[in-house]
Amino acid sequence: MKYGVIGYKGKMGRLITKLFNEKGHTSVLYVDKNSIKQTDIPEIIIDFSSKDALPHTIELCIKNSANLVIGTTGLSNEDISSLKDLSKKVAILQSYNFSFGINIIVEILEKFKTLFSDWDCEIFEIHHSEKKDKPSGTAFMLEKAINRKINITSARIGGIPGDHTILFANQGELISISHRAISREVFALGALKASEWLLSKKKGYYTFKDVIKEGLK
Ligand SMILES: NC(=O)C1=CN([C@@H]2O[C@H](COP(=O)(O)OP(=O)(O)OC[C@H]3O[C@@H](n4cnc5c(N)ncnc54)[C@H](OP(=O)(O)O)[C@@H]3O)[C@@H](O)[C@H]2O)C=CC1
Numbered sequence: 001m002k003y004g005v006i007g008y009k010g011k012m013g014r015l016i017t018k019l020f021n022e023k024g025h026t027s028v029l030y031v032d033k034n035s036i037k038q039t040d041i042p043e044i045i046i047d048f049s050s051k052d053a054l055p056h057t058i059e060l061c062i063k064n065s066a067n068l069v070i071g072t073t074g075l076s077n078e079d080i081s082s083l084k085d086l087s088k089k090v091a092i093l094q095s096y097n098f099s100f101g102i103n104i105i106v107e108i109l110e111k112f113k114t115l116f117s118d119w120d121c122e123i124f125e126i127h128h129s130e131k132k133d134k135p136s137g138t139a140f141m142l143e144k145a146i147n148r149k150i151n152i153t154s155a156r157i158g159g160i161p162g163d164h165t166i167l168f169a170n171q172g173e174l175i176s177i178s179h180r181a182i183s184r185e186v187f188a189l190g191a192l193k194a195s196e197w198l199l200s201k202k203k204g205y206y207t208f209k210d211v212i213k214e215g216l217k
Pocket residue numbers: 006007008009010011012013031032033034048049050051052053054070071072073074095096097098099133137184187
């Protein structure tokens with residue numbers, strides 16, 4: 001596929017470009033904070049950058065009729081509405097976490113949340129010290145899956161790619177559900193899987209859960 005990367009100089013942008021090129025895909029659009037280079041029309045645009053990039057990303061998707069895979073976190077409700085509007089024109093796959101593991105945990109939480117309705121719950125997340133947003137997008141995704149207001153504790157230390165733990169406790173028991181991304185390559189692999197999956201879609205709003213669910217059929 002011909003693809004473009006928004007935030008191509010960043011940690012995720014560099015990994016995505018390396019992985020996609022290794023798999024035989026061709027990078028034709030490179031966008032970062034103060035640079036843009038385009039050599040052809042991309043079929044897919046992949047955005048792992050910043051919330052500030054979103055209006056330009058949307059403009060580029062419309063101009064190129066390109067589908068969008070977006071992993072950027074810290075988006076507002078208005079940003080999500082703009083993406084929903086865009087999904088009437090092109091296909092969009094948005095997720096705050098492109099690992100299979102977190103998306104499986106989300107499925108589990110959505111299915112069993114009512115069993116935990118009278119348990120205390122807290123979310124803990126740890127990320128590398130360069131991460132700009134706090135709490136993580138994944139923590140918000142987990143909170144949404146449990147469908148109630150949950151206290152989230154965040155730490156930004158060292159080079160940790162992404163640790164999330166959900167604790168459920170009552171007076172006699174503690175359940176701990178944990179996920180650790182061992183390397184951020186797992187997110188680049190997820191973005192690749194998502195892009196290959198989205199390529200044939202015409203329009204609509206999808207999440208990474210749609211990709212893993214198809215794999216389960
Ligand atoms: N959904 C998922 O699975 C994952 C999501 N993420 C998210 O992806 C995003 C990027 O993460 P990461 O690669 O670690 O961060 P980095 O800071 O390493 O990279 C972000 C890149 O985007 C660039 N950028 C900033 N503003 C703009 C703009 N307005 N237009 C174009 N480019 C811009 C930055 O430039 P500069 O450095 O000059 O500011 C930088 O090169 C974050 O939101 C992060 O939370 C990360 C991992 C997994």
